[in-house]
Amino acid sequence: MVRNDIHEKKILIIDFGSQYTQLIARRVREIGVYCEIWDYAVDEDQFLNFAASGIIFSGGPNSANTESSPRPPEFIYDTGVPILGICYGMQILAETFGGKVESSAKSEFGAAQVLVNDSCPLLNGLGEGLVGKGESYLDVWMSHGDKVVELPNGFNLSASTQSAPIAAMSDEERKYFGIQFHPEVTHTDQGDLILERFVCEVCCCEALWNSENIVTDAIENVRTLVGSDTVLLGLSG
Template identity: 55%
Template sequence: MQHDIHSDRILILDFGSQYTQLIARRVREAGVYCELHPWDMDETAIRDFAPKGVILSGGPESVTGDNPPRAPEIVFQLGVPVLGICYGMQTMAAQLGGRVETHHHQEFGYAQVRARGHTALLKDIEDHTTPEGWGLLDVWMSHGDRVVEMPAGFKLMASSEGAPIAGMADETRRFYGVQFHPEVTHTRQGDRILNRFVHEICGCAALWTSANIIEDSIRHIRELVGNDEVILGLSGGVDSSVVAALLHRAIGEQLTCVFVDNGLLRLDEGDQVMATFAQHMGIRVIRVDAEQRFLGELAGVADPEEKRKIIGRVFVEIFEEESNKLTNAKWLAQGTI
């Protein structure tokens, strides 16, 4: 049975943290589809996205300032788990009835937090254990504000020297907040924490894998293209090469690649492109030897930007000339848009 690899999805709301893209990367590395959107994403769009969980990122603003960024209220009404990271935890606390203050003891860099309360998010995840049996985590902090009063329904999940409330949890609603950054490698157990959130707490399956993405793309291409023919501009670079391989697997001989050899490639690179795609992979490739045309257009031009524009223009002209000869083609494929 074909699974929808996008069905188990996480929504990441970005409050401007320098680490937000890392959150998305960690979630995808866990095999879960996610999308990153601004913190003020429209509530209807959030509901339509239908996430299985929401992550609120960190950010440079202060919850205690005038008109600070706030998570859309719908986030806390969807009935799905929510994880607040750094600023995300602070706005969660403030919006749900807790209290946040700016404190003179700020934390930037390595810190050690003690896990408390045996919560679903942190239970049995630790870097060290004290003689008393307390679990300790080596983490990365970056904050000036801190939560000083948790909202009703929350319990203490972690604490550090600089943040007595370094983590909080409402297990009933599955709301969790951590003052540290699990997405960075300096938080040694960060991957385990995020994996536990998306898999065990949110219930997402690991469907977003390279193999599944390829098969899903092939199925989509076949449904879209049908029996039509497709033209692809092949340069030999990563983007167009991946598209060529993917299209060939999907539609075989319906694909024709046009390789414009401008004479500016590395030594023998043009021959390597033909050997890889035409000879070894069996893809239909039209090689256009356009070296003299390109060099003629570039003769006497010294400005790099002007050269770039000339190369782009001449490539388009040659590609259009060749593609116009392929009268049965209905689709144009590109590796880079």
């Protein structure tokens, strides 16, 4: 019997201080994929040893226009690993690759409708109410004060609203994606499917991280560690 490594394919969430970061991790784990949350000040050796199959940049309270705002180290972009930037994470992606981020005259917080371009692999077919060739609307949850106003090099427009002309963007060649709204909250229609498409289709992760496999993996690890030796186990109660 071939034993699958439930930790071989995994997602790394880079935390920029979002109130929803733990919720992103929960959604990824509900898909059945192992993930960890790390602070944005990532150690290079630790990062390379972790060998993430995909990276998610969380949102955050800071402005991408401020020089002192948190940013991931440049070596993250040298690995060729797919990246999904959410909210502030999208703005950091845009700024890093030559896009333009501006402060909005009015912050956008709450329910919104985005006009979806169905050419984006994360959003294709998710919208309702066809409004044009390859375009439809999707109900989402926004929480931002800045917005991307110019696409970065290599990116295409994937979604927009009246107040956020670039509400989603994609660079399929490098497998970089940015979404201004929050797919991790239940207020966003089919947000779980957006994350699943990134994790499973773009990052090629398998849904192996579940209770049954976790127990099996733990038992196998103990057997390997103990071998033919004896064990003294202290059990509460």
